[in-house]
Ligand SMILES: NC(=O)C1=CN([C@@H]2O[C@H](COP(=O)(O)OP(=O)(O)OC[C@H]3O[C@@H](n4cnc5c(N)ncnc54)[C@H](OP(=O)(O)O)[C@@H]3O)[C@@H](O)[C@H]2O)C=CC1
């Protein structure tokens with residue numbers, strides 16, 4: 001993702017690439033000496049929080065695509081941002097516009113269905129499961145169902161092998177598939193008696209994330225504080 005973002009920023013009118021960093025570089029010193037206004041982080045779950053801390057410390061806005069963020073780590077970013085008014089951090093588990101729409105549609109639909117489960121499918125080099133996108137989708141679905149007073153999805157399973165029913169994200173079952181040949185895919189299955197709605201998004205190429213990343217770079221400075229999810233900086237009506 002890092003090298004794809006480098007090419008996308010270089011090609012984007014009005015943006016200038018002033019630095020590209022690798023593991024082991026001093027993030028704070030590098031962005032300061034390059035005069036960066038915005039930094040983009042696509043690294044690994046174990047490195048991203050420290051990178052964001054260094055960026056906020058340097059007063060540089062951050063656009064973050066790395067997944068694996070815990071709510072405690074997000075709270076730490078919020079607390080640090082409270083000491084740096086004007087600095088914006090936008091963390092989005094998925095920058096593909098179609099994926100953001102799929103999540104939004106799923107949350108909207110979830111109140112009308114008795115059952116809902118999420119399946120994410122990725123390349124086998126991915127280090128975290130379930131995907132950040134699937135977690136974010138399940139959280140949005142759970143919040144929409146709670147707000148509408150919809151109960152848990154019915155499930156009579158009483159005998160099971162560990163993992164057979166997937167992970168529980170705020171009461172929504174999330175299943176992760178890792179398969180050579182895949183890129184990034186998500187299905188949200190919604191069921192009622194006698195009907196099923198399937199919402200599916202496929203990223204076939206990493207290019208799919210670039211319009212969202214470039215948009216985030218352009219607008220992050222207008223959103224001080226912490227924003228989680230690209231949907232909050234898009235006009236989705
Ligand atoms: N939000 C979105 O739309 C998307 C999010 N992602 C997420 O982005 C992240 C990266 O994905 P991807 O590019 O496929 O992963 P890769 O494993 O291909 O790349 C991760 C890169 O991070 C580097 N790295 C490791 N540690 C550090 C560090 N401490 N500081 C700086 N760089 C470091 C690695 O360097 P080295 O090889 O030297 O170890 C590697 O080049 C993942 O969390 C993935 O889930 C992916 C696609 C879209």
Ligand SMILES: O=C(O)C1=N[C@H](C(=O)O)C[C@H](O)C1
Nearest residue numbers: 067093094126131132133184
């Ligand atoms: O690791 C990936 O490839 C991806 N990671 C993100 C996630 O965890 O949701 C976004 C996209 O699914 C690709």
